[in-house]
Amino acid sequence: MGGAAATASFSWGHPEARAALQNCFRRRGLFLRRPLFQAPAEPSSPGPSPRLRAAAISLLPAPGRREAGGRHRPMGVTSEKLCRAQQELHFQAATYLCLLRSVRHLAALHHEYHGRGERSPEEVAGLVGFRLPQQPGGKG
């Protein structure tokens, strides 16, 4: 009961959704590095101090924060600029996720509840234990 696959929960990190989203948006270069400010690097340490890096990350807009925090890259100015509103991208991604999720859900419901048609005469005979006669020359 309760429509089997329909109760599966799809998270944002669902592999197929993520792959499809990446496919859709990767080519447009939307996951570029964002321009960050130059941090003065102390000569003694290999990169900016953790406190400085945390402060820099906290100043970034939200998606950039996720990226920068995840990759732990040293801060630097990049040459590429994103000319698209963040909300636009988020909305498009959310819309695409909704599309994928609801199509999957619909296919599961369809598989569960959609009529499969009538049984063939062979299947009906098999229900009561009979077999249809086979005539070698075909029916007269």
Place this chain on the structure above:
Amino acid sequence: MWRGRCRRLLRGCVPRPPPDGPGGPGGGRGYAPPAERKRFYQNVSISQGEGGFEINLDHRKLKTPQAKLFAVPSEALAIAVATEWDSQKDTIKFYTMHLTTLCNTALDNPTQRSKGQLIRAAVKFLETDTVCYRVEEPAALAELQKNEWDPIVAWAEKRYNVAIGSSTSIMGPNIPASTRDTFISHLASYNMWALQGIEYVITQLKSLILSMGLIDRHITVEKAVLLSRLEEEYQIQRWGKVEWAHDYDLCELRARAAAGTLFVHLCSESSTVKHKLLQD
């Protein structure tokens, strides 16, 4: 025979049931749903041609139902369509491929409507807009409609600087001509493909205001579908849910609204890459 069937399939013909169906030799009474076409391709890829981005199914180019070459103006849209084709497992389920359907409609224009006709059809929905039709009883539903629909109507009035209002009579709200003109001129700023998408979303949600909210990214798809089905949701909460009907409707509406919105946004944007030269 195999190549002929492939050609017909690529033209997108409706698959016919096999000639020796379950009722065939026995008596011909049995019904079976039409046999679905099996997936006949391994790889799906996109390529850029003269008319736009094309889809290749195993070196064969995809065509619309009217045998035109399938070419879309946006690369992201082409990738999304290719993903749809790629995600078909053993059989091809055309009813899950909403973006492909929308692209086919935009390319073929089977109803042969001009831009003006599309805009007029879209704005005509304003007279029978769902969020403008209110009930008087039951009181709980009237209250729910007031709380949920008033904000979106107010947003539309403010955003487009028009007067819409709502009504409880069967004739519907009285939409002034200036409102209609404003919407007509707003919709005229979209290209033909985006207009097909907009008209599709309006027809699915049965509301121009909700569709405009989606196109302007004011509300999410789930919220728009919820507002469109407000009375059904109220009745479901009151009387219970029938999964094979209510959930099916909900998922289908969400899929179609999401596909339409995505289609409109992908068709009405352009992206460029500007390379900055490195300073030595």
